Amino acid sequence: MKDGKILTLAIESSCDETAAAVIAEGREVLSNIISSQIEIHKQYGGVVPEIASRHHLNNVNTVVDQALEEAGVTIDDVDMIGVTYGPGLVGALLIGLATAKAYALAADKPLIGVHHIHGHICANYIQHKELEPPFMALVISGGHTNIVEVEDYNTCRVLGGTRDDAAGEAYDKVARVLGLGYPGGPLIDKIAREGDPEAVEFKRVFLEKGSLDFSFSGIKTGVLNYINSEKQAGREISVPDVAAGFQAAVLDVIVAKTVGAAVDMGKDKIVLAGGVAANSMLREMLEKECAKHGLKLYYPAPVLCTDNAAMIGCAAYYKYMAGERDDLTLDAIPNLKL
Numbered sequence: 382m383k384d385g386k387i388l389t390l391a392i393e394s395s396c397d398e399t400a401a402a403v404i405a406e407g408r409e410v411l412s413n414i415i416s417s418q419i420e421i422h423k424q425y426g427g428v429v430p431e432i433a434s435r436h437h438l439n440n441v442n443t444v445v446d447q448a449l450e451e452a453g454v455t456i457d458d459v460d461m462i463g464v465t466y467g468p469g470l471v472g473a474l475l476i477g478l479a480t481a482k483a484y485a486l487a488a489d490k491p492l493i494g495v496h497h498i499h500g501h502i503c504a505n506y507i508q509h510k511e512l513e514p515p516f517m518a519l520v521i522s523g524g525h526t527n528i529v530e531v532e533d534y535n536t537c538r539v540l541g542g543t544r545d546d547a548a549g550e551a552y553d554k555v556a557r558v559l560g561l562g563y564p565g566g567p568l569i570d571k572i573a574r575e576g577d578p579e580a581v582e583f584k585r586v587f588l589e590k591g592s593l594d595f596s597f598s599g600i601k602t603g604v605l606n607y608i609n610s611e612k613q614a615g616r617e618i619s620v621p622d623v624a625a626g627f628q629a630a631v632l633d634v635i636v637a638k639t640v641g642a643a644v645d646m647g648k649d650k651i652v653l654a655g656g657v658a659a660n661s662m663l664r665e666m667l668e669k670e671c672a673k674h675g676l677k678l679y680y681p682a683p684v685l686c687t688d689n690a691a692m693i694g695c696a697a698y699y700k701y702m703a704g705e706r707d708d709l710t711l712d713a714i715p716n717l718k719l
Contacts, residue, residue, distance in 0.1 A: 382458065383454055383458045386405040386406050386409070387405070387406055387407075387460045387461075387698065388403060388404070388405055388452075388454060388459045388460050388461075389403070389405075389407070389459070389460065389462075389463050389493075389694040389695075389697050389701070390402075390403055390445070390448070390449070390456070390459045390461070390463070390484065390490075390694070391403075391404060391462075391463040391495075391691065391693040391697055392462070392480055392481045392693070393464075393465045393477060393497075393500070393688055393690040393692075393693045394437045394441065394473050394474060394476050394477030394478075394480075395467075395468070395469025395470065395473055395474055395477070395688060396428060396433065396469055396473060396523075396524070396688055397418040397419065397421075397422055397428045397433045397436075397473070397688075398416065398417050398418065398687065398688040398689070399415075399416040399418075399437050399440040399441050399444050399476075400413070400414060400415045400444065400690035400693075401414050401441075401444045401445040401448035401690045402414065402689065402690035402691040402693070402694050403448050403451075403452035403459070404507075404691060404694030404695055404698060407506065407694075407695050407698030407699060407702075408507050408695060410507060410691050411451070411452035411453070411454070412447070412448045412449070412450075412451035412452040413448075413684070413689055413690065413691040414444050414447045414448045414451065414690070415444075415684075415687070415689055415690075416436075416440045416443075416444050417687075418432075418433060419564065421436065422563070423562065423563050426553075426557055426563050427553060428470070430470045430472055430473065431472065433470060434470070434472035434473050434475075434476060437473055437476035437477065438476050441476055441477065441480045445480065445484070448690070456484060456487075456488045456490075457488065459490060460490070460491075460701070461490055461492075461493050461697060461698075462481045462484050462485045462488075462490050462491070462492050463481075463493045463494075463495050463693050463694050463696065463697025463698070463700075463701075464477055464478055464480075464481035464493070464494060464495065464693065464697075465477060465494075465495050465496075465497050465500060465693050466494040466711055466712070466714060466717070467496065467497065467713060467714035467715055467716070467717030468496075468497055468498075468524070468714065468717045469497055469524070469715060470715065471713050471715040474714075474715065475713045478494075478711065478712075478713050482709050485709070486709060491701065491706050492706070492707045492709065492711060493697040493701055493705065493706065493707060494707045494711045495693045495700070496717060496719055497688075497693075497717075498520050498527060498529070498537075498655075498719050499537060499696050499719065500692040500693045500695070500696045501520050501522070501525075501654040501692060502520060502531060502652060502654050502696075503692050503693075503695040503696040503699070504654055504681040504685040504686070504689070504691070504692035504695070505652045505653075505654060505679050505685075506695050507685060507691055507692065507695055508680075508681040508682055509679050512652070512679055514531045514532060514533045514534060515531055515532050515533065516531050516643075516648055516650035516651065516652050516679075517529070517530060517531070517639065517642055517643040517646065517648040517651050517652070518530075518531050518651070518652040518653075518654060519639045519651065519652070519653050519654070519655075519667075520654045520655045521548050521549065521635065521653070521654075521656075521657040521658060521663070522547065522548075522549045522655035522656040522657055522658075523547060523549030523550055523552075523553065523564070523566075523657075524549070524550070525542070525543075525547050525655060526542060526543040526547045526548045526549075526595050526635070527539050527541065527542045527543075527719070528542075528593050528638060528639055528642050529719065530642075530648075531652070534699035534703070535700055535703050535705070537719055539718075539719050540593045541592065541593025541594045541595065541638065541642070542594060543594070543596065543597065544588075544594050544595065544596045545596055545597065545598040546597045546598050546601060548595070548597055548631055548635065548657055549564075549565075549656055549657045550597075551597040551598070551601045551631065552564075552565040552566040552569050552631075552657070553565035555601055555604050555624075555627050556568050556569050558605055558608060559608075559623060559624060560620075561620070561624075566656065566657055566659075567659070569624045569627070569628055570628070570661055570662060572620060572621050573621065573624040574621075574625075574662075575621040575625075576619065576621030576622040576623070576624055576625030576626070577621075577622050577626075578622075578625040578626050578628070579626075579629075580619065580622040580625070580626065581607060581619075581623050581626035582626055582630070583600050583603045583604065583607075583626050583627055583629075583630040584600065584603060584630065585630055585633050585634050586599050586600065586634060587637075587638075593642055595634065595638070597631060600627060600630050600631060603630075604627050632660075632662060632663050632666055633666075636663070636666045636667055637670075639651060639667070640667070640670045640671065640674060643674075644676075648676075649675070649676060649677060650676065650677045650678075650679065651667065651671055651676055651677070651678050651679070652678075652679045652680070653667060653679065653680035653681075654680070654681065654686070655686065656687055656688070657686075658680050658681065658686045659683045659686040664678075664680060
C-alpha cells in the first residue's frame with residue numbers, strides 16, 4: 382500500500398506479449414508495460430509457441446522492473462501479485478506464473494490467479510470509471526469469441542462461444558490467403574474500408590435457432606473457395622471487396638447475437654473486450670444496433686484491447702477484495718474455462 386491505496390503488481394504472458402503493470406485501487410493505472418513479439422512472429426504468419434516462451438523468459442524480469450520503476454513503487458509497497466494462469470499457450474503461461482510465484486514467495490505477498498478472458502472484460506473498468514456490473518460482454522480476440530453474462534465483479538457466465546475458429550483467428554487466416562500479412566485483424570479492417578461489402582457475399586452462419594455460439598471456419602473456407610474459383614476462371618480478384626464481404630459476414634452474426642442476448646436477458650449495457658474490440662467496423666455496427674435498442678456500449682482504448690497486465694491487475698484486485706487467494710500450487714491451465 383502507498384498513499385493509502387491498495388496496489389497490485391500484475392503479470393500477463395498468455396500468448397506473445399510479455400506484460401507487467403502496477404494498478405492502484407483496481408482501476409488507476411500507475412504503469413502498464415508491454416513487450417510485444419508481433420514483429421518476431423510476422424515472418425511465420427502467426428505465433429510460434431516455443432519462440433514466444435523463449436522471449437517471455439528473456440523479457441519478463443526486465444518488464445516487471447520497468448513496471449515498478451515507472452509506477453514509482455517497490456515490491457514492498459505492493460499488496461498482491463496478480464497473474465494470468467489460463468487460458469493460453471502453456472509454455473508462455475508458465476513463464477509469467479513462475480515469475481509471479483517467485484515475487485509472491487520472496488516478498489511474502491498474496492498470489493491471485495486471473496482468468497485471461499475475465500481480465501479482458503475488466504479492462505473496461507479501467508477505461509470507464511463509472512462502469513459497474515451487471516452487463517452483457519462480448520470478448521473477441523485471436524483465441525476467443527464469447528458472449529458472457531457478467532453478474533458481478535467476480536461472477537461471469539458464458540452464454541456462447543465459437544465451435545471452431547475464433548473470430549480473430551479467422552481474420553488472420555483470411556488475411557494470409559489474401560496476401561495481406563500478419564496480424565490480419567487491423568489489415569482487413571483497414572482495406573475493407575476501400576471495398577464493397579455487397580460485391581462478394583459470404584454466408585452468414587447463425588447455427589440453430591436460439592444458439593449464441595459461433596462458427597467461422599465455414600466463412601474462412603468460403604473465402605478460400607471463392608479465390609480459387611476466380612483464379613481458375615482467370616478473373617481479377619478485388620482484395621478490398623473480398624475483405625469487406627468477409628468482414629460483413631463475420632460481424633453481422635456477432636453483432637446480431639450479442640445485441641439479441643442483451644435484449645433477451647434484460648441488460649442495458651454491452652461491454653466489448655479483447656483484441657478484435659479495436660476493430661473500427663465492429664464498434665460502428667455495435668454502436669448503431671445498441672442505439673436502436675436503447676443500450677449503452679462500452680469499449681476500452683486500443684492499448685487495453687490488446688493483451689496487457691493492467692486488465693489482469695484490475696481483475697486480481699476484485700478477487701482480492703472478495704477474499705480470494707491462491708497458493709503456490711497454482712498451475713497453468715491452457716484450456717481454462719470461465
